[in-house]
Amino acid sequence: MSHAPAPGGKAGLRPQDRIATLVIAGLVAAVAIAAIVVAQDFPATTLETDVGPARFPILYSIALLVLCGILAINTLRAPSAPRAETPAAERPSYGAVALGIAGTAACLLAMDYVGYGIATGVYLFGLMTLMGRRNLLMNAVIAAVLTAAIYATFAYALSVPLPMGSLFE
């Protein structure tokens, strides 16, 4: 994402962006309210001169509620952008992203059982295939080399132990 300021004046807002921004504002507001509710159960401080553990979380949450309100109002007041069809070839592949995230989660869960080597090797192989590399043998070789290189760097050079896996301990 670019931090660059948006050019020009008030450009329009697409319907999906308007909905997404309102949903995000709602979610953040919900987190802030939950934080305030949970903070009510924090114990009062024993020090007379201390504000207690709840004060700062509540202050931050109130600020978030105000900011989400402002964001929601700005979003509702923004003009609509003209409809523009994105060519099929340029549409982002959200399925690949979802699979990538799921694969990362699976690698993390598997690492506890089968250890770093197998989990990471399979993970790298899967991701390279997902990203369009069709030479499966080469993918397997590259995955093995990368896995070994990372292992050598962390486990041997830097003495950082990597998970062995509960199945092999």
Add this chain to the structure above:
Amino acid sequence: MYELDMLAQGAQTLLNQPFALVLALLGVTLGIIIGALPGLTATMGVAILLPFTFGMDPVSGLLMISGVFFGGVYGGSVTAILLKIPGTPAAAATAMDGFELTKKGQAGIALGTATLSSFLGGTASVLVLIFLAPVLAGFALEFSASESFALAVFGLSIIASISGASVIKGLIAGFLGLLLATVGLDPMGGFPRYTGGYTELFNVPFIPVMIGLFAAAEAFKSLEDPAVRTGMAAALGRIIPPWSTFRRILGTIVRSTGLGVVIGIIPGAGADIAAFVAYNEAKRFSKTPENYGKGELAAVAACESGANGCTGGALLTMLTLGIPGDAVTAVMLGALTLQGLQPGPLLFKDHADLVFTLFAGMLVCYVMMLVVGLASLRFMGRILQMPKSILTPAILALCIVGTFAINNSLFDVGIMLAAGVIGYFMQKWDFPASPVVLALIMGPMAEASFRRALSLSNGSYDFLYTRPITAVLLLVAAFTLLLPLLRRLKSGGGAPPAGQGAVEATK
């Protein structure tokens, strides 16, 4: 001049200890590698190597550790610029403009500028340490909890400056980061807040969140574009910036180095704070502040010279007062004690030749850092020649292993993954990630210092306006926060409509 004579003597002594120079080179090289790897920091590098110094003479051991310190602070910028993986927290500031330069095909110039700026900032800070240590040591003693609180608030006010298109979205990201920073043990009473019973959450999971928001989110974004998936990453291009370009940013380097030295002197404030403050001030004084965030070379120079300028400042407080300036110097304090040296005013009196040999060695360390850094850039630039279909999986694997290496905890990796998913969606709808990182750095310091200051003043809030340094910092913070908003109102646009950046981002 006394210091000059002692420095010359120290250099002479150093030349008679070639083993110390070899260890310094080893330390610098290891430091650069450790700094570049996500999850590993200069602090960890120094801590890992500390036991190896037990059997060494004081100069060799301390020079090796200094080399790791200096190399580690610089090393984080390499992966931050090439891959948007901040190797160290300070490099998170460098990543903002550094990676944008890489996307423009100017990775080489960005890396070269980072290396030169690190060298200049670090060398200048060591020279300040050598010649001005007694004068500046007293400044550290002026800082107590209220000044630390004011410094943290000033650091947080930078959020308005790095928010990009929408200040409101930047502030939301910042306050979310502040709320996240309250997760863990309450700084005064030790009560676990929002931990849900997980002991892993007793400390703010700062580095996993940073790796997730920056590196993993960017990697997930790479998965969505079919053309990007099969293409090459970017070109390295020229490494050394042309003199006309470098001359333009020299003033920024000098100013940022000065800021880094001052911030390094303050106990508890380290290179990460120095980098963000230097970035903010560089943008404030720039004739083209609108270029910041889009790939501005001066921004990279500011962050790196600020971060490395911090090293001399942190060492100054540690050596002259025995008060560590940051986490790394806290570990180095242990190294000094193990060598039988007591930091403080008497160190300069009773062990003057050893101290000045060390100073000479530190200057040599920075020269080594420049040489090793520049020499390795072409090799590191080959990373960009890899197809993204190999680079992106490698980055994700590195994120997983680097995060695991922090605490040997898969829980941390889970936090990194969650932050990566959130960061991906934040990118899609133009919520900046940098304010979250800034808040995670400054939030704990702000709260702990405020509550401590309040206790020290017996519950009175007058410390906010009666202590000069505190009052000045808070005023500057208010100015920094309000200025972008006032500029927008003056230009007649108000805050840009929410989601306007999202329209641009999808084009």
